Amino acid sequence: MAQITRREWLTGAAALGAAAALPAVGPAAAQTTQKRELVVAQGGDISKFDPHFSTASNDIRISFNIFDNLTSRHPDGKLYPGLATEWKLQGQTTWAFKLRQGVKFHNGDPFTSADAKASLERTYDPNAKTMVATVYTTVDRIEAPDPLTLLIHTKKPDPLLPARLGFYGGQIVPKNYLASVGADAFNARPVGTGPVRFVSWVKDDRLVLEASPDYWGGRIDVDRVVFRSIPETAPRIASLLKGEVDVITQLPPDHYERVNSGPTQVRGALYAGLYVLGVNSKRPPLDNPLVKQALSLAIDRELIVKELWRGRGIIPSSPIAKGDNHWDASLPPLPYNASEARERLKKSGYKGEEVVIETTVGYTANDKPMSEAIVAMWRDIGVNAKVEVVEYSVRAQKNRDKSFKGMWWSDPTSTLGDPDGMMWRLLGPGGPQDYWRHARWDELGDKARFSVDEKFRAEAYKEMTKIFLEHNPWIIVIQPYEDYGVQRYVDWVPNPNQQFEVRRFNFRMRRT
């Protein structure tokens, strides 16, 4: 999910070192502003506006503001009403949604259940050819009995349907407008119900959006929102420090102190997900659980957090991200114990086979430095480990073909705030990281997906965690903070799942 250009990390370090020597400029500690425009600089440009054609983080930062979902996940991690005001489960497999009255699309069309039905059906309509066709695989059929009621029938019980509706694939598009102009014109001039509406876009330069005056959630606190694409880290930070932009995304941890002083500050959210080393558990010696236990025990995560992340991250305790449903507060952070690691390696019968980390440079933050550190730690316990650098698109290809030699970096996002949307989505049978199978684990994951009994689900995930930590289908490394640089006059709370929103509930400008 995280899309950071590979150059960013190389760039930043050297250049910002020089920046630190320069005096801070701009109005001294501007705590308030009269600005009516919010300028956001992100690391890459938008590719598409049609929310059903992209899941890239640079795109969904925009589509989650032009469009609304039926449910809305706030930065506190909880689900709130969106275009649906309330929802409940009827029986085991029918979710009933009551829709918000009086909502209008930016072109004046009223929003009704027909739009919601058409939007969700569009995601998996083979003719629409969307990129989110796999989001609603549990849906059997959708009914719109009256303009303000939506009934979604699922094939089996789906406790997480409301959560699914709050993330990508769930943005509601206008049925009639889309049908009349066609998908291409819609993508060029998107129309939604969200707090901002489209004005203009010059690729790789700027996107201009304006506040929708009669937004149902309240008109946002500025008149215009401008998104700029500044690919390099150092210039992006410079533009913030100079006051040209109000918010920057993807702030690397080594610039924390520089940005968190004077008129600017750092706003971070603990990432709703983990940074892990994916493991090809089919290849020796990684098919041996004892070897993987040794590898995990040999990683000094505290050192990694302290040195490579400047403290901007926590050591995970399990494959469930902190902040998710069923995260177990009683579990200790993953331990570091080099002598125990050596012991288990000896017991495993490891014969010096090569263990390779295929890393990208900057696909996930700190991927290459972490690879180098971890390989050194593994060599210390006697593992024949090495790092190989691959290009981003090669990684994508290997991911698709499931042809990694050993390990690779993955930053699984918890799309639903629940283990089902993370470890089960990725590691489950047929999932994109299906390299390891365990009968009991599979059975529990499947049952938990289709159970509406939260107590049962809690027990299931507890047991799955235990099995997981014995077999390590991922070697979990860190749960980092996702940091943004913001002007002090911007009052904004980032969402842990990279959903960037400027709605009233989490954004305003401090004014005098």
Place this chain on the structure above:
Amino acid sequence: MRGLLGFFGTRLVRAVVAVWLVSTVVFVVMRLSGDPVPLLLPPDAPHSEILRVRKDLGLDRPIGVQYAVFLGNTLRGDFGRSIHFREPAVTVVRGYLPASLELGLTAFALAVVAAVPIGLLSAVRRNTALDHAAMGFALIGQSAPTFFIGILFILIVSLGLGLLPTGGRGDWRHLVLPALTLGAFAMASIARLTRSAVLEVLRADYIRTARAKGLAERLVVAKHTLKNAALPIVTITGLQFGTLLGGAVVTETVFAWPGIGRLAVQSIYNRDYPVVQCTVFLSALMFIAINLAIDVVYGFLDPRIRPR
């Protein structure tokens, strides 16, 4: 007349062959280097989904068929639809061209206007403080990476002194730093080459003759030296011009400038074949057109090369 036609005819045929070769190489290399589909879909998309999208994009057809379609369409000026942007590749590239031309032409103008007089002065005042200073700067301009110069400009001029914007496209103030950064290398190369070309000519017999017959030094330099030194200067200037128009990737990235260099690199990362093909085609065309222009200018400058 026939000689002139032959002169252009040969060069035109060569140009067409060059463009065809470049396009073909790009076509093959892009397809060898990877598949765009996994980059388009969410990471958990199943294999069937990938196959479907590949089919929609026509990427499941044999490479020979894809190539034939590509050639046919290119001849009609149709480069296909951008996989990444979902609109015609030509439209995408056209949107980036004005910014590239604006930056490239400004950088080129800055480079030539500054470099030729500097090189000339350095040569005429050889081994003076002025010469050393100018060539010292030229050495820095030629050896410091564009990347470094750009970031330094941002940190010192924009952030430290608060003078110019850090990046983005807008009014003339947005243009100054990127144009200087982009032009630095060209400026340095042209200045150094001008100096050595002028020095070379200054040693020639006809210059001694000109001086001997009592011409003012100003005239010797302006009339006899510069014209004779022009050939290599025009060559390098033309080559630099092509580079400035198409090869501004680093400058564009540092200054968040929406030009085709950045588009090309992003499109390569995205495996957006149609856009890469279209940008490369255009760049090759520009380069070849410039070379053709240089050939013509040669003829004017040096009667010995003129087609008879």
